[in-house]
Amino acid sequence: MRYAELQVTTHFSFLRGASSSEELFATAAALGIDAVGVVDRNSLAGIVRAWEAAKTTGVRLVVGCRLDLSDGMSVLVYPTDRPAYSRLTRLLSLGKSRGGKGKCILDVSDVEAYSGGLIAILIPAEADETTAAQLRKLAAIFADRAYVSLCLRRRPNDRLRLHNLSNLAARHKVKTVITNDVLFHDPSRRQLQDIVTCIRNRTTIDSVGFDRERHADRFLKAPEEMHRLFSEYPEALARTREIVDRCRFDMSELQYQYPEEALVPGLDAQQSLTKFAWEGAATRYPEGIPDKVRKAILHELELIRVMKYAPYFLTVYSIVRFARSQGILCQGRGSAANSAVCYCLGITSINPETGDLLFERFVSMERDEPPDIDVDFEHARREEVIQWIYETYGRSRSALCSTVTRYRAKGALRDVGKALGLPEDLITQLSSGVWGWSEGVGEKQLKENNMNTADYRLKLALDLSSQLMGAPRHLGQHPGGFVLTQDRLDDLVPIEPASMKDRQVVEWDKDDIEALKFMKVDVLALGMLTCMAKSFELLRDYKDIPMGLSDVEQEDPATYAMIRKADTLGTFQIESRAQMAMLPRLKPRTFYDLVVQVAIVRPGPIQGDMVHPYLRRREGKEKVEYPTPELEAVLGKTLGVPLFQESAMKVAMTCAGFTAGEADQLRRAMATFKFTGGVSKFKDKLVEGMVKNGYTREFAEKTFTQLEGFGSYGFPESHAASFALIAYASSWVKCHHPDVFCASLLNSQPMGFYSVAQIVQDARNHGVEVRPVCVNRSRWDGTMERIGNSDRFAVRLGMRVVRGLSTNDAARIILARAEQPFASADDMWRRSGVSPSSLVKLAEADAFLPSLQLERRQALWDIKALRDEPLELWAAAAEREAKVIAEMQEPEVALKSMTEGREVVEDYSHTGLTLRAHPVSFLRQDLNKKGIVTCAEAMGQRDGKWLWTAGLVLVRQRPGSAKGVMFLTLEDESGIVNAVVWPSLFERQRRILMTASMMAINGRIQREGEVVHLVAQRLFDFSADLSSVGNRDGDFPLPHGRGDQVKHGGPPDPRDNPKPVVQAREIYIPDLHIDNLKIKSRNFH
């Protein structure tokens, strides 16, 4: 018995379906259904996923879509061929452009206009007049491609309804076809289906009422069962096959065309690229192109010609050329840095002459998929590049990819809890104990929070939220992945307007784009490039040192000395805790050491257990030996330890005789071997090849296991080198111009691991004078001020650190004071025209103190007297006299000065940093009494010493590679202490670890060379003491940098989400914004 299920809704209908394509297709395969028609609502967002699932399971996919029209009619449409598919995508794009973000507005006439080649199935309600009218319309539009669905609902009079519908259809000469309106793959998903309905309707399960899906049995049924249920309609059953046969369209037919850009008149793409490449090479090597490079370029150009990738290179080239012309810093990253052509075109900065590049890591014959060039731009100016791309390629040919926002543990619990009517504080309490993204919530958390584990609703919430995890919630906008085409893009994929103005996105995410082998250019934002650009600007303007990224002095010993001390706060890549811990051990002395440093603190090398051998060899504790000279040539630079993806590939090539393309396949297979098991054939080949080349079998096996570890989590060397360039440049600026570095870091926020407070503290530790925000001197950005007549500079904080102050208001203030500084708050208010509420923000940030000598309270007092509008008579008089005329004479009011502790708290609340004393210093006496030592003291102790120390919790990190170990950074007035929390302690004192803003640690000092850690034994929450510093209620407003994973979640760990396709990259860190600190209002009780 054959049957095709034509009406299947996946969870890509967003909170409608309850199962993924993978689940649906696997079930269909198990049941013996031979084709599945995926019809998501007004969307093709899930179709690529479905296509992949279809390829895996062998069940045929019929591409389709459910159109809910504005007049209440619902039709399923299926394109029969490629042109029909394009009509469908255009129809959807039209509806989405009308409906705006997330909506789609279409009516019958639109469907009529795009109906060619589409098969339509009407979803009828009852067999009544309305349905009859719809049938007439459908028959008129689609003729013999019109069908009407017969679907069992398990409601009263079902059989009669089907009978009447069948008669009605016959009367209007529309064919009937059986569908099953599937919402989930298995009956057990019914409850989740109700929950997603509640989430979609923003209601609770108790009040959702009849908005639930009331038609029963919405799961996939076996063909036999369908034939039994519809035994009276054999011809309608047979038509499911008929429709499948008529729909010959397959996703693989989508032919992608590269846009033709930057062509030299009279030359084709390949010729143009050749011309540009050689021209670029000549500029890069003024003294003549080295032979090695010449050969590389020839080799690459040949491969590009064969693969027809020239237009892609030209596109990226023209984007980079535009950025350069605008003075926007940019640099290619990723495997593209393996290409000499990219270097010559100025896309990447890794010199192929010195490096040992492996082009096949970037493009290979065997891997028939387009190359992936990612280019980083200054994050502050990336929008210019994006808008240029839209303008150049036109909105019909360019769009951003989308990103699928999926449910993770906390989000799922929150939404399911809400739908089940759980109180909000209960959900918050439960999820506050959840670490990271993937940790589920279970009975353990309930017990920890003294919650009733037998409570049915709670149990349901835990159960259903774990089912919901991983389901897509909505489509977002990819931060910079552009899809560009030569022809209309909406012929390939529906386009919808993004929530951001002037942006549009396609319905597919980057994995979908990759699966279809479309070209994507990643226009990424990198905060550090902004910081570098701003640094060079400040150097030019204040210190008269004109320079650019390429002018940074190479191999500067002072810079490396600083890096070796792990004094790298704020620099690129090597500023994280894990990196800092490694620096004193790795002791970088040259650029290549830095490349290794960037690459080594990665899950790949750590899991492949390559870090320790490398360190031992570097420290000379282990002999560096190579079984053969070939291997020495390959791994000589990394002391015999393969640290990069390229190393693994080269080992396979030199020792086992792989071709470059095969080696790349091996790398990819290793990345995915855990999921597909397809690595064994490579293993045999590698081991046999090595044995044949004279290696022992044991050594070959060992090599293979070593390589296994980092297929996907290692860096390509080219990428590490690109990053190391920026890491070095930022370190150089920090080393030689700490003032400039501090100012430009502050001006580039939000970025990096550390909060503003820590950056400022670090700068001051380096002898930089930091001056407070001032209404008469600060600009929006931080600036440099010459100290007296010396050649030294101080950093003046900009108004951007003032919480809640808008750029517009700051601009008005700066404009108004241009001629004459403000004399008082009243004067400022009149001349700048800024509302009193903005002045309050400045006063709260203590910006009136430096030049007007108005203490925070006095300034607030003065501002409080201001009204909405100045009195006109006085304003006129003031204008005439050109001075401030007070509207009234007020008696002087003497306000109490704030306590120093309170000032510090207010500083933190309103600017996120303080230039006054450290908050912990106010508690020092108490701490001394308790026998708690300062952080600096603790770090200076001998190995094995037990002690107590306390400080503000700055950073909490639990790197995925550290097997549950948590790294904590505490800070007090003397410095910081780096603490390590083992998993068992983490579990025991999780609540303190997750919530405390200040804690005391009892632990043992562990010294390894210059690396000092405090291994925590017991933790105490000192948050209450910290709150008492300001003599106020409410929590201490401690800011957290992005390095803190509790407050910022951190990027999702890629290992949480194993996917059977190769991840293109996993180094991208999304631009999270620092949460606004919530300061609790005072409550008097």
Place this chain on the structure above:
Amino acid sequence: MPADQPLVVISKSGSKRWVSAADTAARKLGLKLGMPASKAQAIVANLKMIDADPAADAAALERLALWALRQYSPVVAVDGADGIVMDTEGADHLQGGEGLLISGLVNGLRGRGLTARAAVADTWGAAHAITRMTSAETTVVPVGGVAKAVTGLPIHCLRLVPDTIHGLRVMGVETVGELSAMPRAPLTLRYGPEVGRRLDQIFGRMAEPIEPLRTPELVEAVKNFQEPIGAAETIAKYVRRLVGELTSKLETRGLGVRRSDLVIHRVDNTRQCVRAGLAKPVRDPARLSKLLCDRIEKIDPGFGIERLVLVALIVEPLEERQVASSLIEEMVVDVTPLVDILGNRGQRLYRVTPVASDVPERSVMRIGPTADETGLTWAAKWPRPSRLLANPERIDVTALLPDQPPAVFTWRGKRRRVKRADGPERIFGEWWVRPREYAAVRDYFVVEDEAGERYWVYRAGDGVDTDTGSHLWFLHGVFG
């Protein structure tokens, strides 16, 4: 409940819950007011949580005030949500002076299990502040000593809105003394006149009269008879008169009656009562008389009635409304008189309303006869039996699995052959209500027997999966 178990009161607003009160044990454990309820629960293991009931709190406070009214002073009022204020001037000597008065009061309350603090001062404001801000159980501020007593108190005892208090504290103003020492004009400019008013009140520079609480007066009409009466007509005549008297009294106060009692005093010193309840406030004499006179037959006059008292026990404001002409507005037929008549005869009246539930037992709900519409309408799309059995009854059935209707069934001992049937209508258990319904399914069939009688029967379970039900058959309803 064990005394050492910490107790907190939880307030709710939407889906937010917070601690609005905590006992000493709970405070000792670090629970704070305003803390989210779950956080408190997480901190303290065996925490007793009680839902706040502000209406009951207010009612209890008022009862306490009434008690104080009888005991201590004729001028008593409720002060905020947590206090009572009274004017003891001229009343304290009865208790042996101010000190003894308040200590007696506090002790009296302690005897009732209440912890109280009391203060006597020249001004309401001062007494309010002292009771709330000092830990002393009783304080007597000597005449003219207010200024000294309150200067050190924090400003949030001043009965100002939280925003103002917050603003003042930002300026570093912490105590009443500091605030009162500041020049008045700049304060008024920044924080409005309320600050000055409250300061003047606390220092007695401005009078603050207490609006005293009174015992509620019942509206009643009384008729004494020189000659005892007994005949039903006579009673009816006087009842009508009393009603007339009562309604005119109600009219002057703008009230309508919701419940009235007619108390009948008989010559043998026994009393009888006739009660009339109304669905809406009413002061129409005819309607009220009819309700009361309908019940005269229930009255046993015995040796005669010497006194009739008509009391309006529950009254509600009732405003006269102009009746629009039927030309302009459609007349709404008011059925409440009928509801009242039937209700006072002792019948329980209710309406049924549909509920958005597929489970037949839960698909209807009883609501009050005059309750508002729920907004749901009766869906006539799917047939439902005219009579639904309160408890489904087991039947023996011969039917084919998985989804065929019964061929034969036996109900109440009678075997019926099914001629026609429709179904199944698959109804799922409301899985969120209780664990038993998580997977439960019922397959309902409408069946018609040879006699043309139609029944609503169901099988527990979907016929395939035994987790969904026992696969036993039940009869749940009969079609008319």
